[in-house]
Amino acid sequence: MDLTFSEKETAFRDELRAWLAANPPSDPPRREEGEEANYAWRREWQRQLYDWGWAAPGWPAEYGGRGATLTESAIYFEELGAARVPLPANVLGLLLGGPTLMVWGTDEQKERYLPPILSAEEIWCQGFSEPDAGSDLAALKARAVKDGDGWVVTGQKVWTSGAQYSKWCMLVARTESGLAKKHHGLTYFLMDMEQEGVQVRPLRQITGEAEFNELFIDGARISDANVVGGVGNGWKVALTTLMNERAGLGFALQVRLRQMLDDLFAATAERGLLEDSLYADALGELHVRTETLRLLAWKGLTDVERYGQPGPEGSLVKWLWSDTNQKLTQLAADIVGLESLTAESRWSYELLRARGNTIEGGTTEILRNIVAERVLGLPRIATAA
Ligand SMILES: Cc1cc2nc3c(=O)[nH]c(=O)nc-3n(C[C@H](O)[C@H](O)[C@H](O)COP(=O)(O)OP(=O)(O)OC[C@H]3O[C@@H](n4cnc5c(N)ncnc54)[C@H](O)[C@@H]3O)c2cc1C
Numbered sequence: 001m002d003l004t005f006s007e008k009e010t011a012f013r014d015e016l017r018a019w020l021a022a023n024p025p026s027d028p029p030r031r032e033e034g035e036e037a038n039y040a041w042r043r044e045w046q047r048q049l050y051d052w053g054w055a056a057p058g059w060p061a062e063y064g065g066r067g068a069t070l071t072e073s074a075i076y077f078e079e080l081g082a083a084r085v086p087l088p089a090n091v092l093g094l095l096l097g098g099p100t101l102m103v104w105g106t107d108e109q110k111e112r113y114l115p116p117i118l119s120a121e122e123i124w125c126q127g128f129s130e131p132d133a134g135s136d137l138a139a140l141k142a143r144a145v146k147d148g149d150g151w152v153v154t155g156q157k158v159w160t161s162g163a164q165y166s167k168w169c170m171l172v173a174r175t176e177s178g179l180a181k182k183h184h185g186l187t188y189f190l191m192d193m194e195q196e197g198v199q200v201r202p203l204r205q206i207t208g209e210a211e212f213n214e215l216f217i218d219g220a221r222i223s224d225a226n227v228v229g230g231v232g233n234g235w236k237v238a239l240t241t242l243m244n245e246r247a248g249l250g251f252a253l254q255v256r257l258r259q260m261l262d263d264l265f266a267a268t269a270e271r272g273l274l275e276d277s278l279y280a281d282a283l284g285e286l287h288v289r290t291e292t293l294r295l296l297a298w299k300g301l302t303d304v305e306r307y308g309q310p311g312p313e314g315s316l317v318k319w320l321w322s323d324t325n326q327k328l329t330q331l332a333a334d335i336v337g338l339e340s341l342t343a344e345s346r347w348s349y350e351l352l353r354a355r356g357n358t359i360e361g362g363t364t365e366i367l368r369n370i371v372a373e374r375v376l377g378l379p380r381i382a383t384a385a
Pocket of ligand 1: 126127128129130135136161357364365366369
């Protein structure tokens, strides 16, 4: 693994760095203005990135990106992090939905759906999890029944991030039941969220925000033209989405972790606690973990370049990142003291938000299973078909 940038990569980084310095986002709205105002601000920021071709440089040029290499895409996330600007608002559309359509979509679907993802005109959400199907996604029960030139869907989804802002939902539903294997008979749809049969109810989290929602689907209609990858092929299409989720977010997460650790160093220094061996040891350990994560993220990228797809080691990055983030925010609470108990303070928010890290995008227990079985080669745990 050679981490020296080529001339082209250095030029890419310098161009982006100069653009970010000259075009910072406007000031964010105040917290009292609410979540919607904050989302609108992030949407506007994506629009600004889009106008200059920076919304998704990793997308091929024919779809409105810059055809950036994997290394350049990693540089993109590192530079956004270093400039401390937010990720574009339509993150699920850009990192999950768009790349899934590029693999499985028809030409008409690509032409219709990719441009408004990029410009943030149409926001996307991911309707996979259900009350009884999270880790075991193939157990999902939402049903789609054929009706004329389309489908009628009934069921419930849960934890659907950003559904309240979304126009389209990547929805996996059962189109055939009673098959020998439960991941057979699933179909991947694009569901229009703006219709009577779809109800979105926000779920308030421990942080006070409602990032995600319950989705009640009662007779929603989806046309045949919005089936992605063919009827009955939903499991394979969903795996493409999930692979992009882990690969795409991995880099952005480790960059943000480094920023938070730098901030915690500053907060410790301000309080004159850097010489305290208790805190110095804990900060030292976090520094080593963060650096390990950075190198693992780059190694994962080298693997994709070499073998064409991310390896199961990516699960180790997500597991290590969520564990480290929880340790970091707990240490921050010990260091800043009472401030971390004050509602809506920065560190109290980070402490509470970090609890979900070991659940979202694959729970730590599931990731440990993957590492045990596919990286270490330990015996497989028997599960139901
Ligand atoms: C902040 C956040 C945002 C999210 N956004 C979305 C979204 O936009 N769209 C979406 O579809 N979903 C989303 N999710 C849902 C997320 O993907 C699920 O919560 C996750 O997959 C776990 O599923 P579950 O909650 O049903 O828990 P379960 O699968 O019921 O698991 C319960 C517990 O059992 C353990 N467990 C389960 N199976 C095994 C096993 N085989 N071996 C060992 N332990 C096991 C789990 O680790 C967990 O501790 C989000 C979740 C969070 C926290």
